[in-house]
Amino acid sequence: xxxxxxxxxxxxxxxxxxxxxxxxxxxxxxxxxxxxxxxxxxxxxxxxxxxxxxxxxxxxxxxxxxxxxxxxxxxxxxxxxxxxxxxxxxxxxxxxxxxxxxxxxxxxxxxxxxxxxxxxxxxxxxxxxxxxxxxxxxxxxxxxxxxxxxxxxxxxxxxxxxxxxxxxxxxxxxxxxxxxxxxxxxxxxxxxxxxxxxxxxxxxxxxxxxxxxxxxxxxxxxxxxxxxxxxxxxxxxxxxxxxxxxxxxxxxxxxxxxxxxxxxxxxxxxxxxxxxxxxxxxxxxxx
Amino acid sequence: xxxxxxxxxxxxxxxxxxxxxxxxxxxxxxxxxxxxxxxxxxxxxxxxxxxxxxxxxxxxxxxxxxxxxxxxxxxxxxxxxxxxxxxxxxxxxxxxxxxxxxxxxxxxxxxxxxxxxxxxxxxxxxxxxxxxxxxxxxxxxxxxxxxxxxxxxxxxxxxxxxxxxxxxxxxxxxxxxxxxxxxxxxxxxxxxxxxxxxxxxxxxxxxxxxxxxxxxxxxxxxxxxxxxxxxxxxxxxxxxxxxxxxxxxxxxxxxxxxxxxxxxxxxxxxxxxxxxxxxxxxxxxxxxxxxxxxxxxxxxxxxxxxxxxxxxxxxxxxxxxxxxxxxxxxxxxxxxxxx
Ligand SMILES: Cc1cc2nc3c(=O)[nH]c(=O)nc-3n(C[C@H](O)[C@H](O)[C@H](O)COP(=O)(O)OP(=O)(O)OC[C@H]3O[C@@H](n4cnc5c(N)ncnc54)[C@H](O)[C@@H]3O)c2cc1C
Ligand code: SF4
Ligand code: SF4
Ligand code: FES
Numbered sequence: 083x084x085x086x087x088x089x090x091x092x093x094x095x096x097x098x099x100x101x102x103x104x105x106x107x108x109x110x111x112x113x114x115x116x117x118x119x120x121x122x123x124x125x126x127x128x129x130x131x132x133x134x135x136x137x138x139x140x141x142x143x144x145x146x147x148x149x150x151x152x153x154x155x156x157x158x159x160x161x162x163x164x165x166x167x168x169x170x171x172x173x174x175x176x177x178x179x180x181x182x183x184x185x186x187x188x189x190x191x192x193x194x195x196x197x198x199x200x201x202x203x204x205x206x207x208x209x210x211x212x213x214x215x216x217x218x219x220x221x222x223x224x225x226x227x228x229x230x231x232x233x234x235x236x237x238x239x240x241x242x243x244x245x246x247x248x249x250x251x252x253x254x255x256x257x258x259x260x261x262x263x264x265x266x267x268x269x270x271x272x273x274x275x276x277x278x279x280x281x282x283x284x285x286x287x288x289x290x291x292x293x294x295x296x297x298x299x300x301x302x303x304x305x306x307x308x309x310x311x312x313x314x315x316x317x318x319x320x321x322x323x324x325x326x327x328x329x330x331x332x333x334x335x336x337x338x339x340x341x342x343x344x345x346x347x348x349x350x351x352x353x354x355x356x357x358x359x360x361x362x363x364x365x366x367x368x369x
Numbered sequence: 370x371x372x373x374x375x376x377x378x379x380x381x382x383x384x385x386x387x388x389x390x391x392x393x394x395x396x397x398x399x400x401x402x403x404x405x406x407x408x409x410x411x412x413x414x415x416x417x418x419x420x421x422x423x424x425x426x427x428x429x430x431x432x433x434x435x436x437x438x439x440x441x442x443x444x445x446x447x448x449x450x451x452x453x454x455x456x457x458x459x460x461x462x463x464x465x466x467x468x469x470x471x472x473x474x475x476x477x478x479x480x481x482x483x484x485x486x487x488x489x490x491x492x493x494x495x496x497x498x499x500x501x502x503x504x505x506x507x508x509x510x511x512x513x514x515x516x517x518x519x520x521x522x523x524x525x526x527x528x529x530x531x532x533x534x535x536x537x538x539x540x541x542x543x544x545x546x547x548x549x550x551x552x553x554x555x556x557x558x559x560x561x562x563x564x565x566x567x568x569x570x571x572x573x574x575x576x577x578x579x580x581x582x583x584x585x586x587x588x589x590x591x592x593x594x595x596x597x598x599x600x601x602x603x604x605x606x607x608x609x610x611x612x613x614x615x616x617x618x619x620x621x622x623x624x625x626x627x628x629x630x631x632x633x634x635x636x637x638x639x640x641x642x643x644x645x646x647x648x649x650x651x652x653x654x655x656x657x658x659x660x661x662x663x664x665x666x667x668x669x670x671x672x673x674x675x676x677x678x679x680x681x682x683x684x685x686x687x688x689x690x691x692x693x694x695x696x697x698x699x700x701x702x703x704x705x706x707x708x
Contacts, residue, residue, distance in 0.1 A: 097448055098480045099436050099631075145439035145446070146622050146629055188439075188446065305650060332646050334618045334636075337480040341615030341638060344662065345652075347670035352479070366588055366665070367652055 098337050101143040101188025102128050109183055112249050121164045134158055135196025136221035137356045141336045143188030150174040151333040153217045157224030167217040193336040194355045197222050197326055202298045206234040210311050212241045212303025216249050218328050219302050237264040237290055241283030244271040287314040294319035301327040308369045325359035373532045373549035374556055381411035386546025387457050395459030396421055416460045419502045424465050424611030425458050429488050435630040451487035460497045464681040466519055467512040468611030474675045475614055493538055496522035501571045504684030509574035512681040526559045575700045581669045583703045592702045597657025599692040604637035606686035612679045638663050664699050
């Protein structure tokens with residue numbers, strides 16, 4: 083361990099606002115607006131110390147522009163690299179989209195809590211994603227994939243506005259043919275290439291069978307989606323404390339200090355972003 | 370903790386003694402008002418004052434601060450050494466001492482803010498007793514008394530102070546710089562009389578026992594529209610509040626474009642953009658929702674985490690708000706159930 087890196091490691095503990103330099107190691111264009119970025123933390127000690135849970139997020143820095151919270155898409159088992167699936171939606175994410183492979187950005191984290199992976203083990207899992215909501219769920223899906231034998235039936239429901247906006251289409255197409263994941267996709271606006279379902283993601287609940295007492299649900303998508311998906315899950319008799327969802331709020335610190343991410347009496351950055359429905363139904367302004 | 374008696378005429382010695390190694394800050398007159406500012410001459414210090422415009426928060430969470438300098442070309446950052454001046458803050462009222470203990474829980478909790486911490490560690494606090502003004506309501510929150518969070522605390526007994534000393538640094542100051550004497554029975558008697566007079570001077574406290582319940586039960590009560598409609602979204606209440614800690618962070622480029630500073634500034638949940646997220650969705654677009662959130666967070670949100678209310682009843686927001694929105698009005702409206 084070099085002198086510089088051991089100092090760096092101590093600083094890692096000392097200043098939670100400090101971003102670490104990370105190199106972009108690959109960029110994949112997923113749709114018109116979304117790209118998958120793979121990063122490698124440059125400092126070796128920081129990289130080795132880095133560990134996270136599916137559902138946690140990073141604060142991404144583009145210096146001179148600012149920071150934005152982005153969920154980690156890769157599975158915790160993928161050591162040494164961090165994948166972020168980023169939509170070009172504003173100043174920081176727009177500036178990231180202008181970067182090339184090999185460029186350096188800042189990352190700090192991981193922050194927030196994850197999906198209760200250990201608690202989910204031994205059960206069936208139902209994952210529901212709308213649009214970009216697949217980003218944090220992909221981390222969970224990949225993690226489940228890596229320890230597939232620990233889980234029962236895994237069902238994934240995926241909704242998007244149109245076929246062009248489906249993220250990780252190729253990867254999911256591959257999974258669709260596997261026996262151990264049930265994947266159903268739907269779009270609001272089909273085109274000539276589409277032979278899948280049409281309509282909102284809630285429509286897919288008619289097509290699935292669940293063992294309610296043995297199933298965990300996980301949801302991520304735009305704010306309007308939660309209420310309707312939960313209604314369907316409740317109709318299928320899933321328990322309120324077996325349903326988990328990830329919330330998006332404005333964030334300026336990620337560590338419970340700046341106050342921006344308040345949801346009722348909680349902060350999305352430290353009490354979430356993953357909340358159980360049991361917690362969320364008792365939170366003001368949650369859904 | 371131990372106790373001494375300090376004659377008022379000797380306070381200047383304490384100031385002069387401490388000035389050799391520290392910046393002296395304390396309440397001083399500014400027009401009709403009082404502010405915490407640097408004291409260069411002991412005569413500027415006014416220990417018998419009602420309330421300052423801004424609380425001592427500004428010495429720990431700076432209104433504007435560079436967190437780090439970045440270099441755009443290499444995407445490297447260097448942390449700015451926290452900007453620290455060893456200080457002693459004189460004349461801090463009990464509510465303001467209590468407010469710092471509340472803000473500490475946020476900045477020195479699971480995550481530690483090194484900038485805030487460095488300044489906390491390098492600041493001595495000398496508290497002073499006060500008499501309530503009409504807008505004070507520390508009697509509702511139990512924040513009018515302190516037994517920690519200071520080095521020395523001075524209780525005014527007319528011609529002398531009853532000094533409570535609760536740290537090694539406090540004991541050092543007394544040893545080194547100033548003459549004090551032992552506490553005698555007549556001092557204890559004067560102390561008790563003073564405490565009684567203080568208790569009796571308050572406007573009766575509103576009933577806060579049911580507040581968390583009421584906040585949830587009356588979340589959709591029209592009272593929020595009635596109060597919130599008046600709000601100017603000016604953020605003055607947050608700026609003067611000793612327990613408001615929200616901040617914004619932005620990058621400011623240097624003129625040469627090669628680098629710049631990541632800057633933290635005070636923010637307020639009363640501002641309209643505070644809770645806006647991508648695609649323009651705003652979780653608190655209405656003024657009523659923002660006013661409600663501010664009180665909700667203070668009187669219930671923080672409580673759910675730390676077991677205390679995030680308001681010390683200093684009354685500064687009551688004076689700062691141009692449209693008469695304040696904790697007493699809100700609490701009374703909640704208790705009554707609408708206005
Ligand atoms: C836990 C979490 C996980 C997330 N995961 C992902 C992810 O995996 N992928 C992803 O792409 N996104 C993700 N996001 C969303 C992302 O953080 C936001 O879209 C973020 O705003 C993008 O930052 P930006 O600087 O590019 O956009 P901004 O420049 O911040 O613009 C975004 C929007 O915010 C508003 N806005 C911003 N600043 C202001 C202002 N000063 N005044 C008024 N309005 C303003 C505008 O409405 C604008 O449209 C996540 C968010 C959270 C909280
Ligand atoms: S809310 Fe008002 S009374 Fe309470 S601490 Fe803040 S400024 Fe003082
Ligand atoms: S409550 Fe009063 S001081 Fe606070 S933002 Fe509204 S108008 Fe301004
Ligand atoms: S992002 Fe700052 S408190 Fe949550």
